[in-house]
Amino acid sequence: MELRVEGLTVARGGVPVLEGLGFSLKAGEVLVLRGPNGSGKTTLLRTLAGLQPPQAGEISLPPETIAYGAHADGLKAQLTVTENLMFWARVYGTGDIDAALSRMNLVSLRDRPAANLSAGQKRRLGLARLLVTGRPIWLLDEPTVSLDTASVGLFADCVRAHVADGGAALIATHIDLGLEAEILDVTPFRADPDAARVQGAFDEAFL
Known part of the structure; x- marks a missing residue:
């Protein structure tokens, strides 16, 4: 590679x-x-x-x-943290989001809508997407x-x-x-x- x-x-x-x-x-x-x-x-x-x-x-x-992380976090505001990660896991054909939640300290926020996250929390969720791409x-x-x-x-x-x-x-x-x-x-x-x-x-x- x-x-x-x-x-x-x-x-x-x-x-x-x-x-x-x-x-x-x-x-x-x-x-x-x-x-x-x-x-x-x-x-x-x-x-x-x-x-x-x-x-x-x-x-x-x-x-x-390639997995690309840009300036925008690429989140669906109406979806929860879990739902956002599950969406991307399905797109990339992977399944497990628990490790991504844990490694970016999002476990306690897993049921919170992305719209209700702080700027830093949104960025952590955006970066957690990388962990479920398998790229x-x-x-x-x-x-x-x-x-x-x-x-x-x-x-x-x-x-x-x-x-x-x-x-x-x-x-x-x-x-x-x-x-x-x-x-x-x-x-x-x-x-x-x-x-x-x-x-x-x-x-x-x-x-």
Whole structure:
């Protein structure tokens, strides 16, 4: 199981934001994306997740290996914590949600509607979805937003367990999660400055 990227160019609104990017991510590895806001980390993750095509280059990975955690938590507000996790477990063909509830400290909230959760609790539930996908490669975009220190620790423990079990994780984050990880700074791969000035017309929240 390996994610391999060669000569990749990714764009937002047709404007290149990163170009000539190459790296690999193997089983048991964590790779942390770094770079200033607007540098293209989200665009890269969306491209790797198959939500938009690359402008150039190759992305090689086995089919049905990616689980993508974006800025949005992807929850159904009217469903309970349990019902949300059961929905995703059925989508991905897995069944057991008890471990996910326990590892993200959601057991006491299992019958609460998602609409009644705090921002941090919603984020924990959103991350718990990763644990029921059965997918080996996690692509995570600022996963610790809204989490307190204890919850960040829970999440880091989940990543450690995931990679120890043969999984891999690519994480865009500005904080130190205390993980054994390689760092990929996307700054050297930013596209031509003239194109970057044009991209200012677009919403940098999506870059």
